[in-house]
Amino acid sequence: MAETLPSLPASVPAAARAWLEQSCQAVRGADGGQLPVLFPSLPRRIGREPCAPAWHGGGGILVHLGGLRACDLAAVHLLAAARPGAGTLLDLFLRGDLEERTMVLRSRAFAPVDATTLRLLDEAQRSNMLPVFEAATCDSNLLARAHAWPEFGVEGFNRMLLKVAFLGLPLRRVIEAETHANAELSRMLQDLASEREAAGRAVWPDTYRLIARAPVAGTLARLAGGLEHGADELRMAAAEGALLAGRPELVPFARERLAREPRAEIRAVLERLSH
Amino acid sequence: MRIFEPHAHMISRVTDDYERMALAGIRAVLEPAFWLGQNRTSVGSFADYFDMLIGWERFRAQQFGVHHFCTMALNPREANDDRVNDAVMEILPRYLEKDSVLGVGEIGLDDQTRKEEKYFAGQLELALRHDLPVLVHTPHRDKKKGFARCIAILQDMAFPMQRVLLDHGNEETIKITKDLGCWSGFSIYPHTKMDENRMVAICKEYGVERMIVNSAADWGVSDPLMVPKTALKLEQAGFSPERIATLVWDNPIAFFAQGGRLVAAELERPAGIDRRQTFAGNSVLRGQDPER
Numbered sequence: 365m366a367e368t369l370p371s372l373p374a375s376v377p378a379a380a381r382a383w384l385e386q387s388c389q390a391v392r393g394a395d396g397g398q399l400p401v402l403f404p405s406l407p408r409r410i411g412r413e414p415c416a417p418a419w420h421g422g423g424g425i426l427v428h429l430g431g432l433r434a435c436d437l438a439a440v441h442l443l444a445a446a447r448p449g450a451g452t453l454l455d456l457f458l459r460g461d462l463e464e465r466t467m468v469l470r471s472r473a474f475a476p477v478d479a480t481t482l483r484l485l486d487e488a489q490r491s492n493m494l495p496v497f498e499a500a501t502c503d504s505n506l507l508a509r510a511h512a513w514p515e516f517g518v519e520g521f522n523r524m525l526l527k528v529a530f531l532g533l534p535l536r537r538v539i540e541a542e543t544h545a546n547a548e549l550s551r552m553l554q555d556l557a558s559e560r561e562a563a564g565r566a567v568w569p570d571t572y573r574l575i576a577r578a579p580v581a582g583t584l585a586r587l588a589g590g591l592e593h594g595a596d597e598l599r600m601a602a603a604e605g606a607l608l609a610g611r612p613e614l615v616p617f618a619r620e621r622l623a624r625e626p627r628a629e630i631r632a633v634l635e636r637l638s639h
Numbered sequence: 640m641r642i643f644e645p646h647a648h649m650i651s652r653v654t655d656d657y658e659r660m661a662l663a664g665i666r667a668v669l670e671p672a673f674w675l676g677q678n679r680t681s682v683g684s685f686a687d688y689f690d691m692l693i694g695w696e697r698f699r700a701q702q703f704g705v706h707h708f709c710t711m712a713l714n715p716r717e718a719n720d721d722r723v724n725d726a727v728m729e730i731l732p733r734y735l736e737k738d739s740v741l742g743v744g745e746i747g748l749d750d751q752t753r754k755e756e757k758y759f760a761g762q763l764e765l766a767l768r769h770d771l772p773v774l775v776h777t778p779h780r781d782k783k784k785g786f787a788r789c790i791a792i793l794q795d796m797a798f799p800m801q802r803v804l805l806d807h808g809n810e811e812t813i814k815i816t817k818d819l820g821c822w823s824g825f826s827i828y829p830h831t832k833m834d835e836n837r838m839v840a841i842c843k844e845y846g847v848e849r850m851i852v853n854s855a856a857d858w859g860v861s862d863p864l865m866v867p868k869t870a871l872k873l874e875q876a877g878f879s880p881e882r883i884a885t886l887v888w889d890n891p892i893a894f895f896a897q898g899g900r901l902v903a904a905e906l907e908r909p910a911g912i913d914r915r916q917t918f919a920g921n922s923v924l925r926g927q928d929p930e931r
Contacts, residue, residue: 404737408900459686461693461737493698 369444370420370429370437370474373413380410384438388445395449403442403456407463410438420474424509426539427473431503439467440474450480457484465491466499473504481506482516489524494531501528501538508540522549525574529553535570545577554582569597572605579609588617591634596627603633640884642866643906644668645891646774646806646826646853649707649863650688650696651676656856656863657703663867667706667906669895670696671745671774674716676858682726685713689734697739704909708901710744710774711735718758719750728761735769741895742766744774745806748785751778756792763798771898772802774824779807779832786812790819802897804851809833813845822894826855827865835865835872842873847886851894 372381387402415437417430429437448456457468469488472481485507488500501507501524511521521544528538535541553575557567572590575583587609590602603621606614618637625631642665649657649670660668670692679685692709700707711734713727734740743766748755766773775793778785786805793803805816806824809832816823825841826832838852854865862868866887873883895901 400733401736408738459690459733461739462697463738465694493695495698 368422369441370415370427372410372437372441373415373434375413376410376434376438383409384441388442391442391446393445393447395446395452397446399442399446399448399452400456400459403439403467404461404464406438406442406467407433407435410435421505423476425474425476425505427504428537428539429503431537432470435463436467436470440471443468443471450483453480454483457487462493462495465493465496469496469499470504472500473506477506477509477513477516479515482510482513482520485510485516485520485524489520489527497527497531498533500524502533503537503539505539507538508544511544518544518546518548522546522552525549526552526556529556529568529571532566532568535573542574542577545574547578547580550575550578550580550583554580554586557586567598569601572598572601573608574605576605576607576609579611584609584611584613588614591617591621596630599625600627600630600633603630603637607633607637640664640867640870640880640887641666641906642870642887643891644853644863644866645804645851645895646671646824646855647863648673648855648857649700650691651858652856652863654699654703657700657705660863661703661705661909663864665705665863665867666909667708668700669741669891670707670709671776672709672711673714673745673776673857678717678720680722682723682730685723685727686730689730693734693737693739701910704911706906706910708739708741708895710742711737711740712744712746712762712774713758714745715747715749715755715759715776718755719752724754724758728758728765731762731765732769735765735771738900740771741898741901742772742774742804743769744804745776746773747776747789747806748778749776751781751785751788756788759789760792760796763793763796766802767798769898772804772894773798775803775805777805777807777812782807782809783811783815786815790815793821804894806851806853807832807855810837810841813841817845822849822851822890824851824853826853827869828855829860829862829865835869838869839872839876839878842878842886843876847878847882847890849890850886851890852886 391397391399411434413434415429415432420427420429457465469484472484485500488497491497507524510516553571557571560567572587587602587606590598593599615638618634622634622638625634644665647668647670649668689711697707711731713724718724743762746759746762775789777789800820803821804824805821807826808823813823825838827835827838852866852869854863856863870883870887892903
């Protein structure tokens with residue numbers, strides 16, 4: 365676990381806190397038992413209010429609490445008290461409702477990666493329920509930490525990142541994911557972008573920010589083209605990507621665009637790129 | 640007009656249905672666990688079905704702004720099947736604790752066998768233990784006798800009648816149920832069971848108190864817009880908007896809220912899954928748009 369447990373938001377009423385404390389006592393050290401009965405009622409008992417934006421972690425674990433809800437944090441407390449075995453934890457997820465599944469996944473972000481977490485990530489990868497996939501990938505560095513596990517590795521990481529792109533989730537919510545950019549992922553993202561463009565559909569803006577870190581054939585042309593994209597969000601992403609790539613071939617395109625760029629924040633990036 | 644559709648088997652419907660239902664004012668739908676058109680042969684199929692009701696189907700509904708709830712049960716048809724009946728009873732208690740499970744149902748009688756009666760009674764005990772109301776399926780054949788038998792079992796167990804919804808009623812059964820203290824359900828179908836005009840006639844004679852209408856839409860010829868269509872017929876017949884709202888919104892909410900898990904205030908806004916959270920204090924919306 366992270367060095368300390370996250371505190372519940374101040375908005376959680378005293379009665380709900382007392383209930384949680386009692387529940388933690390009831391499940392303490394007991395694998396299974398009351399846990400499957402108490403766990404589904406957490407959203408109802410503790411509430412679904414979003415937590416205040418703040419970072420939490422330690423020992424390589426990093427969680428952005430602003431993406432979590434009060435019941436997610438309560439689940440971290442309840443599971444820390446119960447210390448369920450792998451079978452119980454998987455069962456909580458597999459036989460859980462939408463919210464139980466997200467709470468189980470959110471709780472893994474506070475713990476070191478283990479085989480059970482990898483199995484849960486695999487389940488989440490095959491889910492099309494957005495909140496479930498979001499809980500597995502967003503607002504923590506869980507995915508980045510899983511990258512170090514050979515059983516998950518680059519292949520597992522790339523598959524999940526591609527689905528992040530497919531679903532349009534913002535890269536900045538997948539904490540530290542950019543540090544594992546790689547050539548195969550760039551190829552996958554560029555192929556997805558081409559497919560989307562052929563269909564007249566939107567391209568994931570963060571494509572530019574990731575492919576720039578591990579360029580492959582076609583990357584520079586895509587970054588240069590992105591500087592002229594009509595959508596501000598895409599153009600900004602391409603400018604940031606071009607800056608990250610640090611390739612002199614892109615400088616003339618940046619200078620050319622700079623003279624005509626109407627958005628101040630994009631101009632600021634292009635100016636850095638031009639010098 | 641806001642509508643709570645209290646009985647629709649949405650897993651057998653397409654997304655167009657959800658879209659039309661939402662546009663017609665259906666803000667929430669309750670999906671009772673039932674038979675799937677063919678018999679299951681293992682308890683695992685039930686567990687996966689139950690998981691679908693509390694997971695995937697809920698998510699599917701939310702994408703269209705529809706709140707999704709369910710009731711859980713071993714249905715009377717498969718109560719007759721020894722391959723699954725006891726095993727399903729074993730897994731039910733856990734599912735009855737789930738947040739979106741608002742009752743026990745569909746329980747009751749179908750072919751009116753002894754086994755059906757045994758598991759009906761067993762599930763009434765579960766409902767008492769989990770503090771939930773019950774949705775009772777009544778037979779489509781030999782209905783009056785089946786209604787009477789269901790009521791006898793409920794009374795034998797002293798089950799609180801205000802927590803009972805006797806479903807699939809008609810002009811005959813309302814005569815039996817109107818003074819029992821239970822809730823009377825009517826499934827409005829395009830061709831069978833009950834239609835909108837007959838429902839209007841029943842409401843004229845018996846009022847709308849403790850009455851509930853539903854489409855019971857499933858995999859057969861059925862129409863998930865039957866509740867809004869019935870509401871329109873009632874309005875044409877001169878019913879006030881307040882009385883219609885009692886029938887299609889207040890009543891199902893009042894009945895299913897008895898278990899303490901349905902909060903009417905949470906239905907004030909359409910369901911939503913696109914949380915589009917802010918990030919690190921940045922208010923720019925960067926979340927995923929499910930329509931993209």
